[in-house]
Amino acid sequence: MFEIQDIPDTSGCGWVVKIDGTVRRVQRIELGSTFGTLIYGRRPEGYDSWVFYEQGGGGAVTLLYAYTPYDELIVGLLLEKRANMGDVPVWCAIGGFIDPCETHELAQVREADEEAGLGSLRVKEFTGMRTNSNRAFFVADASEGEGVHAYGMEVPFEWLTPDGKTFRFQDTNHFNHKKASAVRFFPWREAINRSPDALARSAIAQLLAAVM
Template sequence: MQTSFGSSTRPIPADQRSLRRWCVAVNGEQQTDVLYLVLDHPSFGTLTYGLTAGGHDGWTFHERGGGGSVILPFCRSQGELIVGLVEQERPLQGKRVLNAPRGFLECAEGHAVAAARELMEEMGFDAAALALTRLPGAPANPNSTFFETLGPGEGVHFFALEIPETLLTEDRGHRTFVASVIATDQGARRSRLAEQIGAAVFIPWYEAAMLGDMFTNAAVARLLAAQRDADPVR
């Protein structure tokens, strides 16, 4: 039985079947004797059911590369700290939401490279001319009941990019990028269409901190920590 999927979860010993509390169904049929189950996707990671490191049955998820990247563009506009988010369809939240650009790592990709790529794919903005900053703090575990971040550096990494105010404009009550700095080629449009991404907007940090997206909330908190020695934010 192959168990080398990068997960600490192992098959439940046959003599410990009584540990099973989760029900496994395949094609609508409940399987009564599942001791180990793996769902693996080369682009996302591995979901494993079995005996967890905590000593009970359960499922764990080990993300490709140990965790992805989140990037938060920001600007100090007229003394106010504003952060850049994208409007995106999130079917599992049942609606369109605002969230910070983020994503999984691609093969052999570093976290900073992934952050810049996600910014281009989701906002159409090329970060190459500006200084991408790694936000302070340890890589984050999205949900430590189920997500595995056991290896060095595993977890979600957070980055920020300061945007000059000259690159922003007012549109329908929000700040957004001026049209001249946004990629409009077919590849860029195809990427945003595939991920059902709409407008990019800059909103006050305190509004972003209260959105129903924990990656965005965490990114704002880390940005505030990084800005603690700067002028007071409002």
């Protein structure tokens, strides 16, 4: 995997770096957190940019799905406000980053439990390459097993009830989590069209590859 190097000629920087509101000339910046490391510097191609090395090479997402009595595939998405995606709540997949010393499997259970109270349900990881959620800036080498891990969680249709043209859980108290009431199941094509979440769309594609 490549490394971000120092910028040899700071006068030729394509990015303007401001620290506390003041423009600074820098050669390399590194910001670290429990989620990963953000680095600004010189790329192998010769220009300056920033990249993000995510903890574990990528997080974990869970895609809910079910089959209607007519064998129609429906996909469950969570309506949630995501600060990076605007002021209006969006339909997205359940998931998030990996905590320190956590495996992708444990992250999947934790996120499913935190976001919808579904951590105790059985899942199956989709086969194939893992997903780089932003290839321009995120570093994830799928050939090394890095990237976002996607898991499918099949829900019995008997747990669902019609809600307009969608379906929802009949008894959200069963999951002991308020966000479970924000989950809706859509026909898979509509789920793709409704969600601006790249990870949700990628997981739906992996689901289709697995079941069709």
